[in-house]
Amino acid sequence: MTFSDFLRAPFPPAVELPDEDFAGSRRFFNRELSWLGFNWRVLEEAENPRAPLLERLRFLSISAANLDEFYTVRVAGLRELANAGNTTPAADGLSPADQLKLIDEDARGLMMRQQAVWDGLKAEMEGAGITLVRRDQLTEADIAHLDEVFMAQVFPVLTPLAVDPAHPFPFIPNTGFTLALQLERKKDRRDLRALLPIPQQIDRFVALPLEDGGRRFLPLEELLLLHVGTLFPGYKLKGHCAFRVLRDSDIEVEDEAEDLVREFEVALKRRRRGEVIRLKLSSGAPSALRRVIMAELGVDEAEVIEFDGLIGMADVKELVLDDRSDLQWPVFTSRVPERVQDHEGDMFAAIRQKDMLLHHPYETFDMVIRFLQQAAIDPNVVAIKQTLYRTSNESPIVDALCEAAEAGKSVTALVELKARFDEAANIRQSRKLERAGAHVVYGFLNYKTHAKISTVVRREGEKLVTYTHFGTGNYHPITARVYTDLSLFTCDARLGRDATKVFNYVGGYAPPDGMENLAISPISLKGKLLELIAAEAEHAVAGKPAEIWAKMNSLVEPDVIDALYAASQKGVKISLVVRGICGLRPGIKGLSENIRVKSIVGRFLEHSRIVCFGNGHGLPAKRARVFISSADWMGRNLNRRVETLVEIQNATVKAQIVGQIMAANLADQSQSWVMAADGRFTREDVAAIEHPFNCHRFFMENPSLSGRGTAGAADVPELTHTEE
Structure with missing residues (x-):
């Protein structure tokens, strides 16, 4: 066909x-x-028998992480509108309150389905030699091993917290996972309520010794419950529950901010303390603990989801084990375009031959990085301009721009501070660029700069030639391995002029005049x-x-x-x-x-x-x-x-x-x-x-x-x- x-x-x-x-x-x-x-479709991929087992587990994790972000951004915004009495309908006619009601119903069903999928995947994983165990299933050898792991890797970073008039309820960050404990002092049977915040830096699943060649894991909360006596000497456990919070992650920036970077740093601190918009609580929680948690977090029953199962489903990505490649997609190595190979890796020669469109990840994103790295060390390159919306923490693109600036080239980096959840990383990158001598531009206060453009101006004989890259995705070498995106490389003078006008527009606010091939x-x-x-x-x-x-x-x-x-x-x-x-x-x-x-x-x-x-x-x-x-x-x-x-x-x-x-x-x-x-x-x-x-x-x-x-x-x- x-x-x-x-x-x-x-x-x-x-x-x-x-x-x-x-x-x-x-x-x-x-x-x-x-x-x-859409997120239901992602979850259904976790049930797709044609996908490898651990890839299905990855889809489950993605669906859970997606839903968390949806709540912290979209639901938080609708909730704010509804609480303010805003009844303005969306394009489809639904008010914010109407939408919240329908979202809650659908999302609860989605979370229940995620748990059912997890239960099914756990059974399949056990058949493949990857087992999740409970603390009541541990052997004496397991417990001895876990005692060592707990004292060496977990105990030093835990902070057990009593909850009483002398110890106020602590701040629980967004996506924060916490154990709440109802304890009794052995000597006088005096009650104590306590919290055990679980640092996100600790792995959620603790590896146990191999058994018959199979891998076994214990959820971290089970390890903590196993060691309550170490954390609270002289007390015994009477009841417990686990809970996880999601907070409003919106950022508001003053229109008249005199220092945009500093304003964003302050706004990021405010975001950490955003209102709780969802509390997921393990079912069967002691009623007194439940009341305290709800009161201290400021949530009502509509914002509470009681759950009999794994809380924090996004964490199951940890079980996509590197040493079980047999349960993952076959390794795919992105191609280096033949034309670049014909020119012995010279990106400028390949682009001069004619325009080139790369389809990532099938063609490697390394070509975008190579384009800028070669520009940084080419003595004939006089200027580089680059937009940065999202990029990796240790970005080879930022490194190349810094190298170019340090070599005396004119480098302009247009950094978007308002890229959601990447604001702090972009502030760090902008300071690194400034230290190297690059011109850093932050663009408009009211508009995000989402365009993906890079220009390299190169002296060739008696003229200057502009090489331009236009992308449909971010300059992020990690996500480029799994996101399908397009990269157009050209030295068409018209496109070079248009790209330069865009940089001038964002940097100088003057609307571009006479665009030739770009809208x-x-x-x-x-x-x-x-x-x-x-x-x-x-x-x-x-x-x-x-x-x-x-x-x-x-x-x-x-x-x-x-x-x-x-x-x-x-x-x-x-x-x-x-x-x-x-x-x-x-x-x-x-x-x-x-x-x-x-x-x-x-x-x-x-x-x-x-x-x-x-x-x-x-x-x-x-x-x-x-x-x-x-x-x-x-x-x-x-x-x-x-x-x-x-x-x-x-x-x-x-x-x-x-x-x-x-x-x-x-x-x-x-x-x-x-x-x-x-x-x-x-x-x-x-x-x-x-x-x-x-x-x-x-x-x-x-x-x-x-x-x-x-x-x-x-x-x-x-x-x-x-x-x-």
């Missing part, structure tokens, strides 16, 4: 929903419930998208082939959704790959019957943003208009961030995006979920397909067109089914 067979398959029949008012808010699906739906938020990107969608609709009205393919993480911006609805009603065929949140309702007769939406959840996290317009020729077509972007189609990205939309002009790169990347994503069956008009996603019926096509496997096996070397960029190979 070929790509064409998949891409020409008819759209599913539209459904009629006569009772719905699609002129109003019912034409949108709720953003928060759509996000929860940016918040100035022109949204308008450009609406213009391109409307143009495709006019092609349909004129009887020409009209088609739109787009790929992104989230789609919720009402004006863009309405534009897509209008294009669908005029006959434009629209195929969307939306990994996460989707507020558009596809397949509704009279509204969106020409729109289909799918989500891909698999080995790699889909993160690239692409949009293709048939331009009167349908798709795929050589005369299509093709763009890559740093922006999802959300209000924040299109209206309140600095983002880029880059039109692809090089024919080979365009063929790579349309005929290889987008075609394979649309053809995927193995990892795909199809969205219905009511917002629900249903997994493709893989069992009914003899050899379901897996786009991740296809990309692992087929090099990107524009990175090919002396063999030339041949046509995209016809797609044939390959087994999982």
Whole structure:
């Protein structure tokens, strides 16, 4: 079967929903419930028998961590609005209070399902030689071993705390996990309430001695309960419970801040003490302990989730054992593009030959790092400019920029302090850059700079040549191993000028004039998208082939959704790959019957943003208009961030995006979920397909067109089914 067979398959029949008012808010699906739906899909991957056992465990951990962040950011914001009496509805018509009620119901179901999945995975892990034990299952040899572990590795970092008038209830940080103990003094039977905060620096699962070649682990809380007598000499345990808190993680920064870095440092300290928005408590807690915990944390019953099972499910990632590669995905080594190898690793020579688009992680992110490292030591390079939204703690990119600055080159780093949860790391990186002599720019106070741009200005003969990198993902070498993203390398002078204007805009606040090949938020990107969608609709009205393919993480911006609805009603065929949140309702007769939406959840996290317009020729077509972007189609990205939309002009790169990347994503069956008009996603019926096509496997096996070397960029190979 070929790509064409998949891409020409008819759209599913539209459904009629006569009772719905699609002129109003019912034409949108709720953003928060759509996000929860995505996290259900992540969790269902933990039940996917075609995934290796420990990879399924990893999916379980990811779903739990995702839900924690959702509560600390999205639920916290809705809760603040509801508590302030704000009844302003979202695009779908639901007030903050309405949304909180539906979220609570769905999220509780999700947490219960996570526990059921964990129970199932534990049984499978035991069959594979990885066992979780309780303290009542320990042997004498185990206890002797654990005594040594406790005294050497755990006891020194614990701080047992009494809770009484002389010892006030301590501060419990966000995601803080704590044991609450009801104790009795042996000599006079006097009661004592105590807390045992569990430092996050200690492993959650303690390894036990091997038994018959198998690995065994004891949860840390079980180890602590085993040693209560050591922690509280002269007392015995009468009752206990475990609890974990989530706090509001929003940051507010004063508009008139005189020192932005210092203001963020103060705001980060405030965030540590954000209000508790969820308390997860082990079931069967002593009633007195339960009352004290709730009162001291300031929560009511609606914010408490009692739980019979593992609290802190995200911690199960520790059990993805390095020495059990047989239970994980086969090792995949990212490719070095042939063209770079042809030029003996010289990135500038490879880019000079023609534009090059790398598809990460299939092509290694090391090429982005190499681009900057070579620029740092090249005597002909005179200037480097770089955006930094998220990067790793020990960032080779920041190191390269520092080396370049120390070598006397002009280095400008645009550091985004408002990258959520990376604020502190970005402050550290900015200071390191400043010490090296780089110019550090923090951009706008009211807009996040989310664009991914790097420029290197190199003296070549009598002229200066600008080499530019545009990315769809962050400059983060760790996440680049699992996020699918695109990196465009070019020395096209027009794109170089456009990129320089973006840096001047963010650094000097002057809106760029005369952009040649780039649209940016918040100035022109949204308008450009609406213009391109409307143009495709006019092609349909004129009887020409009209088609739109787009790929992104989230789609919720009402004006863009309405534009897509209008294009669908005029006959434009629209195929969307939306990994996460989707507020558009596809397949509704009279509204969106020409729109289909799918989500891909698999080995790699889909993160690239692409949009293709048939331009009167349908798709795929050589005369299509093709763009890559740093922006999802959300209000924040299109209206309140600095983002880029880059039109692809090089024919080979365009063929790579349309005929290889987008075609394979649309053809995927193995990892795909199809969205219905009511917002629900249903997994493709893989069992009914003899050899379901897996786009991740296809990309692992087929090099990107524009990175090919002396063999030339041949046509995209016809797609044939390959087994999982």
